[in-house]
Amino acid sequence: MTLVRATRELGRQWPWVLLALAVVVFVLAPVVPLQWQALDNGAAGIRALADLPGFWDVVVMTLAIGFGALAVAMVLGTSLALAVQALPDRLRRGLAFTPALPLVIPGIAHVVGFVFLFSPESGYINAFLRMLPFFSELTTGPINVYQPFWIIMYTGINLAAFVYLFVRTGLQNLGDDFGMAARVNGAGAGRVLWTVTLPMLRPTLVYASVVVLLLSLGQFTGPLMLGRREGVDVLTTQMFALTQRYPIDYAIAASLGTPLLVVALILVVVQRRLIGDQNRFVGRGVSSVRQAPRSRVGTALATVYVVLYVLLAAVLPILALGFVSLTPYWSGNLSLELLTTKNYVAAFSEPDLLVAVGTTLLVTLLAIAVVLPLGMLVALAIYNRHRLWKPVAAVIDAGANLPLAVPAALIGFGFLFAYSLPGVRLYGTTAGLVIAYITIMLPFAVRYQLATLISVGRATSDASLVAGAGPARTFFRIIMPLGRSGLASSAALIFILLVHEFGVSVLLRAPGTTVMSVLLFDEYGGGSYPMVAVIALVMTVVTSVGVIAALIFGGTRALERI
Amino acid sequence: MTDHTATKRVAVGRLTKSFSRRNETVQVLKGLDVSVGDGELLVLLGPSGCGKTTLLNCLVGLERPDGGTIDLGDRTVVDVETGVFVPPNKRDIGMVFQNYALWPHMTVAQNVEYPLTSRGMRADRAARVREVLEIVQCGHLADRYPPELSGGQQQRVALARALASKPLLMLLDEPLSNLDALLRIELRAQLRQVHRAVGFTGVYVTHDQEEALALGDRVAVMREGRFEQIGTPDEVHSSPATEFVADFLGARNAFDVESRDSGAFAGDERLGGWDDLPSGSYRIRVRPTQVTVSTGEETLPSDAVALGTGVVDELLPAGDRAEYVIRQGDRTLFATVSRVEASARPGDPVHLHANRAAAFAYGADDRLVTAGAGR
Numbered sequence: 035m036t037l038v039r040a041t042r043e044l045g046r047q048w049p050w051v052l053l054a055l056a057v058v059v060f061v062l063a064p065v066v067p068l069q070w071q072a073l074d075n076g077a078a079g080i081r082a083l084a085d086l087p088g089f090w091d092v093v094v095m096t097l098a099i100g101f102g103a104l105a106v107a108m109v110l111g112t113s114l115a116l117a118v119q120a121l122p123d124r125l126r127r128g129l130a131f132t133p134a135l136p137l138v139i140p141g142i143a144h145v146v147g148f149v150f151l152f153s154p155e156s157g158y159i160n161a162f163l164r165m166l167p168f169f170s171e172l173t174t175g176p177i178n179v180y181q182p183f184w185i186i187m188y189t190g191i192n193l194a195a196f197v198y199l200f201v202r203t204g205l206q207n208l209g210d211d212f213g214m215a216a217r218v219n220g221a222g223a224g225r226v227l228w229t230v231t232l233p234m235l236r237p238t239l240v241y242a243s244v245v246v247l248l249l250s251l252g253q254f255t256g257p258l259m260l261g262r263r264e265g266v267d268v269l270t271t272q273m274f275a276l277t278q279r280y281p282i283d284y285a286i287a288a289s290l291g292t293p294l295l296v297v298a299l300i301l302v303v304v305q306r307r308l309i310g311d312q313n314r315f316v317g318r319g320v321s322s323v324r325q326a327p328r329s330r331v332g333t334a335l336a337t338v339y340v341v342l343y344v345l346l347a348a349v350l351p352i353l354a355l356g357f358v359s360l361t362p363y364w365s366g367n368l369s370l371e372l373l374t375t376k377n378y379v380a381a382f383s384e385p386d387l388l389v390a391v392g393t394t395l396l397v398t399l400l401a402i403a404v405v406l407p408l409g410m411l412v413a414l415a416i417y418n419r420h421r422l423w424k425p426v427a428a429v430i431d432a433g434a435n436l437p438l439a440v441p442a443a444l445i446g447f448g449f450l451f452a453y454s455l456p457g458v459r460l461y462g463t464t465a466g467l468v469i470a471y472i473t474i475m476l477p478f479a480v481r482y483q484l485a486t487l488i489s490v491g492r493a494t495s496d497a498s499l500v501a502g503a504g505p506a507r508t509f510f511r512i513i514m515p516l517g518r519s520g521l522a523s524s525a526a527l528i529f530i531l532l533v534h535e536f537g538v539s540v541l542l543r544a545p546g547t548t549v550m551s552v553l554l555f556d557e558y559g560g561g562s563y564p565m566v567a568v569i570a571l572v573m574t575v576v577t578s579v580g581v582i583a584a585l586i587f588g589g590t591r592a593l594e595r596i
Numbered sequence: 597m598t599d600h601t602a603t604k605r606v607a608v609g610r611l612t613k614s615f616s617r618r619n620e621t622v623q624v625l626k627g628l629d630v631s632v633g634d635g636e637l638l639v640l641l642g643p644s645g646c647g648k649t650t651l652l653n654c655l656v657g658l659e660r661p662d663g664g665t666i667d668l669g670d671r672t673v674v675d676v677e678t679g680v681f682v683p684p685n686k687r688d689i690g691m692v693f694q695n696y697a698l699w700p701h702m703t704v705a706q707n708v709e710y711p712l713t714s715r716g717m718r719a720d721r722a723a724r725v726r727e728v729l730e731i732v733q734c735g736h737l738a739d740r741y742p743p744e745l746s747g748g749q750q751q752r753v754a755l756a757r758a759l760a761s762k763p764l765l766m767l768l769d770e771p772l773s774n775l776d777a778l779l780r781i782e783l784r785a786q787l788r789q790v791h792r793a794v795g796f797t798g799v800y801v802t803h804d805q806e807e808a809l810a811l812g813d814r815v816a817v818m819r820e821g822r823f824e825q826i827g828t829p830d831e832v833h834s835s836p837a838t839e840f841v842a843d844f845l846g847a848r849n850a851f852d853v854e855s856r857d858s859g860a861f862a863g864d865e866r867l868g869g870w871d872d873l874p875s876g877s878y879r880i881r882v883r884p885t886q887v888t889v890s891t892g893e894e895t896l897p898s899d900a901v902a903l904g905t906g907v908v909d910e911l912l913p914a915g916d917r918a919e920y921v922i923r924q925g926d927r928t929l930f931a932t933v934s935r936v937e938a939s940a941r942p943g944d945p946v947h948l949h950a951n952r953a954a955a956f957a958y959g960a961d962d963r964l965v966t967a968g969a970g971r
Contacts, residue, residue, distance in 0.1 A: 042679055421660065491697070494697050497693055497697035499657075501710050501714055502688070502711050502715035503685055503710070504683075505685075507714055516700070
């Protein structure tokens, strides 16, 4: 490529060059200035890490939670997807979406629900287990959700829902044909699983494990809420702790994020190498062969397995929240006599909760209003990348996907630092939070809308161009009307994710920008558990508005895109 | 046949295009030159991957060529050298897509009206929509939505949409390939009628040789990004310029012949009638329909050439006709004959011959040696 050609391409494609620049600014703002701190003065911050008390314990704990939760999530999620696949058609249609339910519950509410179930003293399930003969000697436990092993289990159970969605989609794309072909050739169910299904799912499994490892290494909410009592710390919580001291040592806090960032970038590159173009993974989901008849025992076992998971991971935590919200104080006692609505009355008579709900909705809707059009432009660029000059398309694609790889807490901290730079008056403002939300949602907005563009189809928009319509008319007359439900369900999904958001929000918190998740965290710290439960339920209700909208516009498979 | 080349509507010069995937670059178009005359229908014929759809996409502007020029009417729409590239919406081209690409959220009439609106044609849009729907015999479908139409109806509406704004050039990308065989033949005839009635200038892409021969004013046979032959349907059918064209147009039977002073030989067997071939090695191609199968020792007709002897392997009945599979040493030849003439049975020794003009001989340069050229 000669310089002349490059200049000409840049000149011709200037709108896309501008878009690339905008994306780069959005996604690098929270990363580059902060990492500069870590590397400044000959990487003094990074070298100081070793002297940080307990630093190596933190690294070991981060890795333990990362890989431990990965293993739990992969085994659990894959087996759930296989169990659902093993169900007869009608049962499968009814149960297929349920293992994804933990993702619909706000993360921070989910953790609190688990605390109510598995706290060693007052956890309801622990109390129930102690009534059994085997554990009757105990006064606390047997499960201690605050200990590393159970933090790993919790994280794994939570992330299993992601793995489930990936593997389920993989199985649907695979269809029943290959398995049936193996059955006809004399293989039993087990042999089919080991010789056909799992090997053919390998790309899906690799992809899922990289995504889950990224998530589990960057875990913040779980370790923060669960690890505090027994002093279990990971890199992200350690970083958060440093921001709570004044003055903040940005160099050291930034350096804590450096290893996470490096690992994340390596994983993303590895994933690209292993999988290649992600567009190949848009599902076909057709199968010409009817599935084999299911045995009754198999069906029963699979059903029990799925139902048990959903109970443990979604239903019981919500029930626990509901119960605690109706009690004067949380005691682990399931007595119905003391039930009261006074927590709700109290929560809604004070301004805190209502203000937080208002702030959450305002910031969320503003962010959606920007990130949807921005994401659409990026999606259009990626979709038409063969018509763009390669470097421009590559920058847009890589840039828009970068925030997915960076843990939310690190992005939040990055913005905190960027906003505290001289001349940037964004800290504590609504605009500041909106910008951070836009950045973290960009990859999702792009991914959802790319799927919409793919489903609308290239020939449909090409036909409009050939008929003499320009890009704008094509977009508004053809792509928008045909992609309407896809766009609406993207908006609903982003709404859900933003209402759940905690990592970025807690780092950018200020008196005027306290969203629901942060308020919940404060109340949790203050020990007012019934109030925590009320807020968690309000969050869940607000979320379900988004869930219902997503289901209406996107159908039952909409939630699988979270 | 009118001389279309007198007034050129489209001129393509030295067009090149390559795609790169991973670390591999594939040159899809290798310097193509072709022109389409006013009112002419040029058919691009070739196997999948030969570059015909890429050429079509370059014409319409959905692909950007790496080199060369495209002139449309009196306007240059592509000139890579000077950086000229007119986007598809400004080229005044109509296109029928392979899967029709009708917009499912618009009625048939709205679909057809769309190019008129986007090209800013205000006068009598409704009348033009009616007119063009009548041309394709779909006037009664105006208020329906595309998903309610049959495949054939969708195809005709797509044609109407492409014709509506009276574009300078019509492009048709395998428009009949999604239809079943009988409908395809019916619509092929209709398309021919519409072309006669409207007289549009068009480029038609297909991999179906029958379709190409039936529809084209000229046929351009493509192979790996180059034209192998451009000519009238009659020319490419009766004088395929290269062995590839012969093969693609149905001359399945292939064998080698060595011409010496003592006569023409296929292996050790001397073949009569090839006296016009100059000395050298040749590849022979013959359509199965042109092979005559005889059981007795007949004398070779005066304008015929021998294709050697063989043994009948199979006789496959196919309605009025039958197909012989004949073994010649380690070679297999096919002969399609009328059912009543099929007297030989499996195991019978047979003599094969064909008319000299129907047996295509290609020299070392892969050019057709026409009958009588060497005399």
